Amino acid sequence: MSIQVLEVWKSFQAGLSVLQGVTCSVARGEAVVLEGPTGSGKSTLLRLVIGAERADSGTILVGETEIIGRATPQLAAIRRSMGLMVQGMPLLPALTVAENVALALRAIKASSRDMRFRVYESLKAFGLEGRREAYPSQLSGGEAQCVCLARALVTRPPLVLADEPTALLDRVTAEGVIAVLRDAHVRGATMLVATHDSNVAPRLGARRVVLRGGRADDGTMAGGRG
Numbered sequence: 001m002s003i004q005v006l007e008v009w010k011s012f013q014a015g016l017s018v019l020q021g022v023t024c025s026v027a028r029g030e031a032v033v034l035e036g037p038t039g040s041g042k043s044t045l046l047r048l049v050i051g052a053e054r055a056d057s058g059t060i061l062v063g064e065t066e067i068i069g070r071a072t073p074q075l076a077a078i079r080r081s082m083g084l085m086v087q088g089m090p091l092l093p094a095l096t097v098a099e100n101v102a103l104a105l106r107a108i109k110a111s112s113r114d115m116r117f118r119v120y121e122s123l124k125a126f127g128l129e130g131r132r133e134a135y136p137s138q139l140s141g142g143e144a145q146c147v148c149l150a151r152a153l154v155t156r157p158p159l160v161l162a163d164e165p166t167a168l169l170d171r172v173t174a175e176g177v178i179a180v181l182r183d184a185h186v187r188g189a190t191m192l193v194a195t196h197d198s199n200v201a202p203r204l205g206a207r208r209v210v211l212r213g214g215r216a217d218d219g220t221m222a223g224g225r226g
């Protein structure tokens, strides 16, 4: 499933646009890293793509579906095909780590026999299989971040969106997380990863799009934009 962002504008405050006509795309099966300094609008762009925010103008397409930032049956269907590790989707505090991850599988109606094994495998990829019975409040920030990513990937979604997946991690753990993302991409997932970390794109083998000054630059506009 592809993503197309066309001339998207977004402001939270009159006269101050975070996104100023952003155009970028992720082809089906492609991995793109959205890079840019803190505050450049990366998380905002991801939230627009998943319909959690509404653009002021411009067009966003996920597959054939236009995302208009409003809850619709089409949006719900599209979200089910996305693995999301984004701001505003915390782990549920009353459920254990395993239960949080299993919930994603329940949403796609996986069989309960499948469920235990897949939850275990997805946590194991992050070295967190021993934390299955822990509650979110008992996890470090980095561990919680990895569980969110395990939850996003456990359903093997065709489209993966991740926001700062390596933010709270030491280098070795970050390398492991990038390897898990790379595996998902190699298996065929289309991927959009937002990060301020310039190590992610080369290690993921992803195309880099840089967000700066409200615009996206994928390096194909050499000589500047006239």
Ligand code: ADP
Residues within 6 Å of the ligand: 012, 018, 036, 037, 038, 039, 040, 041, 042, 043, 044, 045
């Ligand atoms: P990044 O993820 O690149 O660090 P963000 O998209 O989180 O950047 O934020 C870009 C800018 O938009 C920041 O100045 C931030 O304060 C502002 N912003 C983001 N979300 C909101 C919001 N819900 N209300 C007001 N301002 C916001």
Ligand code: MG
Residues within 6 Å of the ligand: 042, 043, 044, 163, 164
């Ligand atoms: Mg951000």
